[in-house]
Amino acid sequence: MDIKKSAPISVISIQGQNCTGCVTSTLCSEYPSIENLLLRDIIPGHKLEFAFHPNIMTASGKLAMEILENAAKKKGYVLIIDGAIPTASNGVYCITGEKDGRKYTILEETLKLSLDAMIVIALGTCASFGGIAAGNPNPTGAQSVGDVFSTNDIKTPLINIPGCPPHPDWLFGTIEEILTGGLENVQLDDFKRPKTYFGKLIHENCPNRAYFDEGKFAKKLGDEGCLYELGCKGPITYADCPKRLWNGRTNWVIGCGAPCNSCTSPEYPDFLGDFYERIIDLEVPANKRKAKIQENKFLGR
Amino acid sequence: MKKIVIHPITRIEGHLKVEAIVDNGQVKDANISGTMFRGIEIMLKGRDPRDSVMITQRICGVCPEPHAIASVSAVDDYAGLTDKIPKNGILMRNLILGTRSIADHILHFYILSGLDYIDPVKVLEYEGGNRNLNALKYFLQQGYSRPFLPRDDIDYKFDAKTTNTIVGHYIKALDIYRKSQQAATIFGGKWPHDAAIVAGGVTEKLTADKITEFIWRLEEILDFVKNCYLPDAIAVAKTYSEYLEIGRGCGNLLAYDSYRIKSNGNYNDTLLKGGLVDNIDKYSEIDINKITEDVTHSWYEDSEPLHPGSGETEPAPEKEAGYSWIKSPRYNGKVYETGPVADVLSTYFGKQDPYIINAVNSALSEIGTDISGMYSVAGRHLGRALSTEIMADQLLKWARELKAGEATAVEYIPPSEGKGIGLCSAPRGALGHWLNVKDGRIYNYQVITPTAWNASPKDKDGQPGPYEQALIGLEIKESSRPIEILRVIRSFDPCTACAVHMVTPKRDTIARYKIV
Numbered sequence: 001m002d003i004k005k006s007a008p009i010s011v012i013s014i015q016g017q018n019c020t021g022c023v024t025s026t027l028c029s030e031y032p033s034i035e036n037l038l039l040r041d042i043i044p045g046h047k048l049e050f051a052f053h054p055n056i057m058t059a060s061g062k063l064a065m066e067i068l069e070n071a072a073k074k075k076g077y078v079l080i081i082d083g084a085i086p087t088a089s090n091g092v093y094c095i096t097g098e099k100d101g102r103k104y105t106i107l108e109e110t111l112k113l114s115l116d117a118m119i120v121i122a123l124g125t126c127a128s129f130g131g132i133a134a135g136n137p138n139p140t141g142a143q144s145v146g147d148v149f150s151t152n153d154i155k156t157p158l159i160n161i162p163g164c165p166p167h168p169d170w171l172f173g174t175i176e177e178i179l180t181g182g183l184e185n186v187q188l189d190d191f192k193r194p195k196t197y198f199g200k201l202i203h204e205n206c207p208n209r210a211y212f213d214e215g216k217f218a219k220k221l222g223d224e225g226c227l228y229e230l231g232c233k234g235p236i237t238y239a240d241c242p243k244r245l246w247n248g249r250t251n252w253v254i255g256c257g258a259p260c261n262s263c264t265s266p267e268y269p270d271f272l273g274d275f276y277e278r279i280i281d282l283e284v285p286a287n288k289r290k291a292k293i294q295e296n297k298f299l300g301r
Numbered sequence: 302m303k304k305i306v307i308h309p310i311t312r313i314e315g316h317l318k319v320e321a322i323v324d325n326g327q328v329k330d331a332n333i334s335g336t337m338f339r340g341i342e343i344m345l346k347g348r349d350p351r352d353s354v355m356i357t358q359r360i361c362g363v364c365p366e367p368h369a370i371a372s373v374s375a376v377d378d379y380a381g382l383t384d385k386i387p388k389n390g391i392l393m394r395n396l397i398l399g400t401r402s403i404a405d406h407i408l409h410f411y412i413l414s415g416l417d418y419i420d421p422v423k424v425l426e427y428e429g430g431n432r433n434l435n436a437l438k439y440f441l442q443q444g445y446s447r448p449f450l451p452r453d454d455i456d457y458k459f460d461a462k463t464t465n466t467i468v469g470h471y472i473k474a475l476d477i478y479r480k481s482q483q484a485a486t487i488f489g490g491k492w493p494h495d496a497a498i499v500a501g502g503v504t505e506k507l508t509a510d511k512i513t514e515f516i517w518r519l520e521e522i523l524d525f526v527k528n529c530y531l532p533d534a535i536a537v538a539k540t541y542s543e544y545l546e547i548g549r550g551c552g553n554l555l556a557y558d559s560y561r562i563k564s565n566g567n568y569n570d571t572l573l574k575g576g577l578v579d580n581i582d583k584y585s586e587i588d589i590n591k592i593t594e595d596v597t598h599s600w601y602e603d604s605e606p607l608h609p610g611s612g613e614t615e616p617a618p619e620k621e622a623g624y625s626w627i628k629s630p631r632y633n634g635k636v637y638e639t640g641p642v643a644d645v646l647s648t649y650f651g652k653q654d655p656y657i658i659n660a661v662n663s664a665l666s667e668i669g670t671d672i673s674g675m676y677s678v679a680g681r682h683l684g685r686a687l688s689t690e691i692m693a694d695q696l697l698k699w700a701r702e703l704k705a706g707e708a709t710a711v712e713y714i715p716p717s718e719g720k721g722i723g724l725c726s727a728p729r730g731a732l733g734h735w736l737n738v739k740d741g742r743i744y745n746y747q748v749i750t751p752t753a754w755n756a757s758p759k760d761k762d763g764q765p766g767p768y769e770q771a772l773i774g775l776e777i778k779e780s781s782r783p784i785e786i787l788r789v790i791r792s793f794d795p796c797t798a799c800a801v802h803m804v805t806p807k808r809d810t811i812a813r814y815k816i817v
Contacts, residue, residue, distance in 0.1 A: 008445075017339050019798045020314045021362015021493040024408075028479045028492060035475050038448075039436045050448045054311045057448035058416045060787055061307035067451060086338075092618045095336040096316060098308040132359045135344035139616065142339070165362060165493055220712050221504045247486035248479070250514075256490030256497040257504035261355055263494075269356065274349040276499075 008047035009179065010077040012068070012113060015054055016094050016106040017133035017142055018083025022124035023055050025165035029172055030248050042172060046179045051077065065099040072113055078175065079117035084126040084133035085110055085148050088141030110145065111152055119183055120145060120158045123171060128160035128191075129266040136270045146192065157183060160192040164263035167244060170197045191266055193238065202234035202260055205242040221257060231276040233262035302329070305783050308336070310790055312413040314363045315797030317756070319786055320624075323777055328786075331765065331772035333756050335627040335801045338600075338616060345746040350376050350715060350738050351500050353746060357734065358494045360748065361799045363408075366401045366489070367727030368734070368748075369498040370394055374723030375736040376500040380715055384567070387708040390502025391568050392699045395560050396515070397489045397498065398725070399692045399699075403522060404481035405728040406641070406689045407530060410682060411474035414791045417784065418537050419471065420457035421449050423464045433472040434465060453782035458540050467536070470529045477525045484518035487511050502710025509705040516700050523693045526686075531664070534686035538668045538679035545670050548678040548789035550771040551636045554578040554643035555587065555754065557733065559726030560695070572695060573644045573726050574652040577632065581673050584650035587632075589724070589733065592749065595629040598622055598758040606631065606761065609735060609747045626801040629757035629766060630749050638767040639730030639754045640793065642675050642684030645691070656694075660687055678771075678792040685728075685794070717741040727751055729794050752800035755793050768793060 015023075027034055032042055038056075041047045050056065051071035052064075059067055071077065083106070086093035091107030098104065114120050122145040125131035134142035143151075146158055161170050174194050177186050187195040203209065211217070211226035218225035228235065237260055246252045253260050262272050273280045308318035316337040322330040341360050345353055354372045358365035373394070377383045424437045459467065482492040488505050489495035497505045505511075538545060557575040564570035577585050593606040600623035602615045609630070617623065631637075648657050664687055665671060674680050716738070723734040730751030737745040757766035765773065768790060777783050 015316070017337060018315075019359055019362040019365075021359070021365065024362050024493050027408075027475070028482050030479065033476065033479070035433065035436070035472055038475075039433075039440045039472075047445075049445065053448050054309055055314075056412065057311050058450065058452040060309065060311045063451060063453060064309055064311055089618055093338045093616075094316065095318075096309060098306055098318065101306075103308075132341065132344075132356070133339050135341070137343065139340045139343070140338060164359060221499060221501075222506065222708075222710055246491040248483040250483045250486045251490050251505075253490050253496040256488070257506060258490055258496035258499065261496070269359075270344070275352045275355055276349060 005045050006047070006179070008049040010049050010051045010071060010074055011053075011080060012051055012071050012077050013053040013080045013082070014096065014106065014109050014113065016081060016083030016085045016110070016127065017140065018124070018126060019132070020055065021165040022082040026123075026168040026171050028247060029168035032172060037172070043176055043179065048078075048175070062099055065097050065104075068097075072116060075116040076118045077116070079113050079120045080123050081110060081120065081127045081145050082123040084130050084142035085145065086133075086140035086142050087148070088139070093140040107148070110148055111154070114149070114154050114156045117156050119178060120156050121171070121174070122146065122158060122160045124166050125162040125164045125263055125268055128162040129268070131164060131268060158192055159186065159188065159194060162193060162264040163239065164268065167197070167241070167246065169244060170194070173197065189238070193264070197240050198238040198264060200238065200240065202237045202239055202242055202254070205240070206234050206254060207242060208254060227254060227259045229278050230259050231274060231278060232259035233265075233272055233279060234260040236279065237262040237265055239264045303780055305777070305780055305786070307783065307786060310787065310795070312416065313791065313795040313797070314361065314799070315795070317790070317795055317797050319772070319790060321772060321783070321786060323780055326777055328772050328775040328777065331769045332624050333627075333758060333766060333768045334625040335756060335797045337797065338626040338801050342746045342748060345743045348743050350379065350736060350743050353736065353743060354498055354500070355494070357748065360750075361796055362493045363796055364405055364728050364799065365493045366398050366495055366498070367725050367732050369495055370398050370725045371723040371732050371734040373498050373500055374725065375721035375734045376723075377721070378723060379719035379721030379736055379738055380500055380713055382501055382711060382713055385711045386502050387711060388568070389507055389703055389707055389709040390711070391561050392703055393488045393503040393505065393709060394498060395699050396696060397485050397495060399560065399696050400481055400485035400519070400522075401492070402728045403526065403689050403692055404478050404485070406685045407474050407481070407525070408478050409728070409794045410530060410534060410685065411471045413794070414682065415467070415471050416449070417788050417791060418457070418541060419459055419464055419467045421468050421471070423461055424468050426461060427465050429465070431469050434469050437468065437472065453784065455782065455784040463536065463540075467533050470533055473525065473529065477522055480518060481522050484515055484522065487515045487518070499710065500715070501713050502708070504710060507703055507705045507707065507709060512700060512703050512705060516697065519696055519700065523697070526689050526693045531686045531690050534682045535664060535667055538670075538683050541679060544679040544788065545668070545674045545677045547775065547785065548771040548792055549676050550638050550767045552580055552676055553635060553637045554646055555632055555637035555639045555731055556643040556647035557587070557724035557726060557731045559644070559724070574648045575724070575731070576647045576651040577637070578643065578646050578650055581676065582650060584647065589722075591633045593631055593634070594749070595631060595760040597629070597761040598624055599628045600626055601628070609749050625758040627753055627756050627758060627797070629760045630754050631760055634762070636764050636767060636770065637754060639751045640681065640684065641688040641728070641730070642681055643730055644726050645684050645688050646672070646675060657691060660691060678788050681792040715741065729796050729799070730754065750796070750799035752796045756795055756797065756800050
């Protein structure tokens, strides 16, 4: 195979208030495998260079901080942020490193590193929308990367890849789209989510959809039928889980008989009602997508 | 006197900092600091108790399933379901937790700790047919080196041949990690953050093909555990034998009962026997009412050491005496270490299980050490590999006990009031969840994680936590590249998102819980 090689794209990964689940999820990427991503290419001819990644790099401490500084000098990198950004008390709730006695917060790093990035990817629901870390009453002032961008007037292109966790294909597929088709051609929805993966409701592709349409609802977990009455949030959740499946296509949430929690939604986890109760009329903050949810025809039942 | 600061500690879960005071090449004092804070438990207040199983998994994306198991056990306990869970439900929970723990240990040994002992750059001289090694060799030949370089040069001791073998396993470990998570997903729904674990059992319905698929997927993983992981952990202990003495720590271990197994017709026994092991080999039963949490050097408003969950804990990031977001759990006022070594040795001494005794003794005799060698950097890696091997054998047995078509969960009506406790062995050790329900909603929820035990700061009596004790006395060859400190810290497999997860508003005490 004759492949024209492009210059490697540098990837810098930094972590805020995270649980590392976004990393352990994407570490399970199958095609491309993480082995191929690290040692070979993301797609033949396109290489990613993992210039800074706290979970896999050899160096620690001062040397790690220097590596981060040097990586940022080469403009045009992909900046991946997982975890939310705490903004209360000048960001003291997440200190990521220290050099020559000076402490660095994830807030500072986000502001600084975003400026020279080609694209910033907010990976996971915490980075995309605040998620678990910003859960009510949000004592640390945790914000999404997008909120930090608006507050600080940062114009670097931003893509949100939510999910608790995000599917590895959602991340690497998006990067593949950027590398092969150009950033300007990646179609995003109102929440800056790539339409390729977040363009349709779970409900639209759900194998239990026929049960829903004929009104056959499971009354308890384990019953045959649609899980709507048991709290499934598939009717309001945008993601391609029913078609893509998880972990080497072995299973997925509704496939294992459990209701969808709507983990890719901006409202997750506070504004969706109980996980195991039927969706109720939602009280969603005005800046979220209340109007859209109310318009949703499935909620009028 | 010189102060060494390492921040960030990479190749761990989360945000951790070490400060060590070094005099004449020896660590005199050490402060371990968790530098990230969220606040998960407060979010649970007022929620449906069943939601805690999903929410608490999000404390940690490296080890979510122990949180699911501890949480669901607490909900089962409060709802009076513990003895009603169908056999399939118990077994599937064991299989999910066990398989994911194997994956976690493999990730830790190779991807997180491996680069402290093996030098992947040596693969440049590799001559052979291994596809992975040739991919790495070609990668290096082209001039690529991230994320392996830059690095500090350290004492890599393995010869070229052994290096190639273990580096090959490092790359293979990525594949095995993925495959282990896939296998467990057959029952759990997805990785990370399983969806199938619910109060009353597991939602996944069992069919013969799923059981068969799991067993055959497991086969390949078990082969790696027995023929790569355990031998490599033994090789590290033999080649870096000084690390059988280094990083001893507090010498006291704490573990909880975990993995329900059948005994006399019901599932009241556990594979791993909890307890305390004091001064290397003195076993005694554990009374979890003796657990307290101290905040003297944590960034929270001061209070007396309290039972987890009682009293008020408010964040105080400016507190002068504070140096960590991690609290200091203590048992009867004493410092305890938890983790796979604790699980293995508590079962070894507390249960006298011949299979476990044999597995431990034969590994120790191959290395040429005794039980005291388990209390060390190399001992912790070995303990983790041994617990993986013990688990691997059990998983196949449990998978064969599953019955396709039979119930996996029991139906129930959640009571409006009640309390529950859920304990289990997480990959990093003893994990406890405490639940209190009033008017059908969560009134109070508390979690004490293994890394809180291990990475805890000093307490009111000035007793350093286990990481700190393991560092004090450590000899550092070069203060500009203190690999010894990193090896000690990584041997514990830190998980700081787990260790720091709480805001505790004023609530009820858990001291009144009945332990069952």
